[in-house]
Amino acid sequence: MLMNNAVGHDMQTYNVAVVGATGAVGGEMIEILEQRNFPVKEVRLLASDRSAGKTLSFNGQDLAVQLLTEEAFDSIDIGLFSPGASVSEQYVPAAVRSGAVVIDNTSAFRMEPNVPLVVPEVNPEDLKVHQGIIANPNCSTIQMVVALKPIHDAVTIKRIVVSTYQAVSGTGKEAVQELETQTRNVFTQRDILCQVYPHQIAFNCLPHIDVFLDNGYTKEEMKLVNETRKIFDDDSIGITATAVRVPVFYGHSESVNIETEHHISPEEVRELLTKAPGVAVIDEPEHNRYPLAIEASGEDDTFVGRIRQDESIDNGINMWIVADNLRKGAALNAVQIAEKMIEMELL
Numbered sequence: 196m197l198m199n200n201a202v203g204h205d206m207q208t209y210n211v212a213v214v215g216a217t218g219a220v221g222g223e224m225i226e227i228l229e230q231r232n233f234p235v236k237e238v239r240l241l242a243s244d245r246s247a248g249k250t251l252s253f254n255g256q257d258l259a260v261q262l263l264t265e266e267a268f269d270s271i272d273i274g275l276f277s278p279g280a281s282v283s284e285q286y287v288p289a290a291v292r293s294g295a296v297v298i299d300n301t302s303a304f305r306m307e308p309n310v311p312l313v314v315p316e317v318n319p320e321d322l323k324v325h326q327g328i329i330a331n332p333n334c335s336t337i338q339m340v341v342a343l344k345p346i347h348d349a350v351t352i353k354r355i356v357v358s359t360y361q362a363v364s365g366t367g368k369e370a371v372q373e374l375e376t377q378t379r380n381v382f383t384q385r386d387i388l389c390q391v392y393p394h395q396i397a398f399n400c401l402p403h404i405d406v407f408l409d410n411g412y413t414k415e416e417m418k419l420v421n422e423t424r425k426i427f428d429d430d431s432i433g434i435t436a437t438a439v440r441v442p443v444f445y446g447h448s449e450s451v452n453i454e455t456e457h458h459i460s461p462e463e464v465r466e467l468l469t470k471a472p473g474v475a476v477i478d479e480p481e482h483n484r485y486p487l488a489i490e491a492s493g494e495d496d497t498f499v500g501r502i503r504q505d506e507s508i509d510n511g512i513n514m515w516i517v518a519d520n521l522r523k524g525a526a527l528n529a530v531q532i533a534e535k536m537i538e539m540e541l542l
């Protein structure tokens with residue numbers, strides 16, 4: 196279908212399915228499609244039988260959530276998936292068979308060789324080789340590569356040491372509820388129930404995100420390693436990660452240390468990042484100004500600050516990177532992929 200855009204030209208519109216529409220990422224997806232005025236013809240909201248029949252609002256219209264089935268993708272052009280990896284594994288192939296292009300937020304297909312893993316500011320050209328599925332990287336990977344790409348292009352990053360401070364919304368809506376309830380129960384001296392995390396998250400830090408692997412790292416930590424190498428198309432970068440869940444509702448923070456092939460000063464990094472798409476530099480320690488999760492929440496940019504020389508090696512830089520994990524870390528990046536595909540005439 197064609198509709199008129201702001202300058203009066205005909206514009207293609209698309210049937211979009213949001214799979215996992217009632218979740219933390221799905222909700223943000225709906226809001227971002229609205230906010231960015233995505234050229235939507237029809238939006239189909241899909242979830243499990245727990246939510247089928249509920250109504251959600253899109254552009255002022257009440258839409259009923261429908262049950263996710265293999266037949267639910269009839270006439271859908273774009274499938275924005277965030278229902279968890281096992282559900283994506285089951286239903287993404289059906290969506291592709293129906294003719295939809297799928298942008299999947301889960302880890303199900305990210306490391307498949309024939310599936311592009313894309314951050315539009317970093318490797319949009321990888322979209323050209325898609326075969327129906329495009330994977331959205333993990334939230335902690337996206338914000339890191341957006342900030343590091345201009346530096347990698349300029350002076351070649353040899354090694355990355357990253358420690359994350361990840362918000363509970365990264366685990367989903369039940370984890371947000373768990374932090375809220377536990378916090379209240381600590382103050383009112385009630386029992387603390389741990390249902391989502393193995394330990395109390397309120398007033399605590401858990402050095403454990405996703406499952407432990409044989410090498411002693413967690414799966415989340417290895418996502419940072421493997422996904423960054425795939426997005427940069429550079430297996431030679433040394434990367435070591437420690438992923439920590441902290442009692443923050445929205446916004447992931449990361450302490451990132453890089454070692455580069457050639458020297459770069461903190462001033463040059465600031466200059467590069469000030470010009471970089473999707474990045475905002477907040478780095479005025481003299482005024483106590485640096486990126487904060489509570490300020491990044493609800494924003495589209497990836498914020499970088501505390502940029503300083505690593506004085507322990509010849510060519511090292513430290514920095515602090517913060518972004519809204521539900522927006523740039525998930526839903527916004529997915530919608531930006533769709534927008535980029537339209538721009539590149541791949542949709």
Ligand SMILES: NC(=O)c1ccc[n+]([C@@H]2O[C@H](COP(=O)([O-])OP(=O)(O)OC[C@H]3O[C@@H](n4cnc5c(N)ncnc54)[C@H](OP(=O)(O)O)[C@@H]3O)[C@@H](O)[C@H]2O)c1
Pocket residue numbers: 214215216217218219220221241242243244245246247263277278279280282300301302332333334364365366367368369520521524525
């Ligand atoms: N949160 C983040 O920051 C983030 C970032 C990047 C990627 N992701 C990934 O995105 C996915 C979802 O995350 P989330 O945080 O949005 O989780 P969530 O808040 O728990 O939401 C899960 C959504 O999936 C739906 N769902 C679950 N099982 C289903 C099934 N069998 N059939 C149909 N729908 C089903 C749920 O529907 P019901 O209401 O019916 O249960 C809900 O809409 C995960 O794979 C996660 O790793 C999350």
